[in-house]
Amino acid sequence: MRKTLLLAAGAAMAICAGPALSADKQQVVIVVKGLDNPFFEAIHQGCEKWNTENADSEYECFYTGPASTSDEAGEAQIVQDMLSKPTTAAIAISPSNAPLIAQTIRSANPTIPVMTLDADLSAEDAGLRKTYLGTDNYKMGFRIGEYIKEKKPDGGKICSIQGNAAADNILRRAQGMRDALSGKEGIAALDGSADAGGWTEVAGCPVFTNDDGARGVQAMTDILAANPDLDAFGIMGGWPLFGAPQPYRDLFRPLAEKIASGEFVIGAADTIGDEVAIAKEGLVTALVGQRPFEMGYKAPGVMIQLIKGEAVEDPVYTGLDECTKDNADTCIQM
Template sequence: MQKLLAATALVALLAPAGAIAQESYTFALVPKAMNNPFFDLARDGCMAAAEELGNVTCNYIGPGEHTEMEQVQIVQDLISQGVDGIAVAPSNAPAMGRALRAAVDAGIPVMTWDSDLLPEDAAIRSTYVGTKNYDIGVELANIAKARHPDGGTICLQTGGAAAANHNERLKGIRDTLAGEDTGAPPGTPLAGQGGWTEISGCPLITDDDGNVAVQGMTDILAANPDLTAFISTGAFTQWFDNAYRQAVQPYAEELTSGELSIIVADTLPMQMAQLKDGLSVGQVGQRPYEMGHQAMSILLDIAEGKEVQDPIYTGLDICTQENVDTCLGGSATN
């Protein structure tokens, strides 16, 4: 019996540590809001990755609704709890940058996803995974330029005024339509450059609130019957399918004829149905499932002392009524 115990002890000493006990980690994935179908897909990717990795728990936690300071408080609480890593989509980039300094001081790995910190705070986080947000703006604008080569009047709709990702998208739109650099994000409103002029009252700030987004679009379209293009930098404009359809249906003929263009970021299922039904003319889609999925693997690599690439871009899907059945290439849910 003693020989058997001694042999067992020897095997345990010689075996790789991971073969005996694998260290487990709890990583937080913090969205801007938990009532957002875009972030639901990121949550699904996070949970799937945790199951695949085996030694990771995905703690998906964020504000119930888009509330910048509540998100900051949640991150501060996660730091106090001593989680093993934090992946956050900052709603307010400057405020989140200040909050995350405490995580670095506590030795907690930090990364961003979907939206990033300001350039001056980029050293706080190890990497960013998600969309190259400037490129979303470029592609949204390219759809508008293709339909209206001579330009026209335009209204832009965006998320939070301090959200770095939406400001980068606005700059991408403005630079592309103007054909020149319009300044630091969000760029300078267009006043005739490239034939495009932003109308009074825009850009519309929604704070990622779907009701605010639909109402704002409804008011702008009603007050500006000769508007050439309405471009939204986020899916919030189309989240509430019935409300969006009711708002846009009166303009279906103008959309079909090319007099008006409504172009929106993201390619969630209800958005693709709206595009197929002629209630938008273009969608530029991100891949939130991949963002959530990769965040867990990246945090694990950081926790284990491995080098990670910065940034990590997840790509875009450019969808129009001409390619609506094939544009996602199998990435409708990722």
């Protein structure tokens, strides 16, 4: 499912992005990494769609988060505040810094159901939440790696563009990509060794951008300048494409013929904003996208199941969309 994405207006701390809570309703709360990211605005719209369809429910979906995805401490504070509110009946969190959010949950020792959304806690902290709802992030990264490897089966030089160094979902995607490229499970680095399948991640990479699109494009500009023989980028979140689409186009339009021939390869996450149009223009080899609207729409129902003590699968995956120049008109599953 997809809705028109509206950029969320930010504030420094917690924000109610919907109508005021009715006095007789309990909140099922969604806390995202930052309100400045169109990906999370799609989650917000899913939450609001659920509210519209369930106006008579005793629960209301409440969407919030820090103004910026770079504000890890702000997100942790919001989680703490939401867990202490008597109107909070359950909470779904997309952790920007997984260890920090785990520490916050542990300190709060909540009696209400806690789940994760979009990004999970690390494996050792998974017992702090009831379930994870969102993308199979390892599979997503693996598919990105497969697209790159299809074009460059003998390996080459690559740079991965990542978000937050402590975001579990991004780390899982990066692991999946490395495993697909190397043909080995759990490989720690693409270091040019035999185990790395002929792949070498160049100096200065991976680049951590804190989900900032302009920073991602600048990083890729710098990496290309320093490595004119670079063969590929693996972009673990679509920030450079949906957050800075025109600078991205300006950077890669001169490489369009090399991208078309497979001489240069770009595998990227997400299918948000201008991303599918960029794929149609042939400026990215493949996109492997998530379904954030579906996450926001499903999360309230899952939280209510948890409140009622009903069994919920762990994890609950929301699927992937895969877009290339050839299928850009039909690749998004509605």
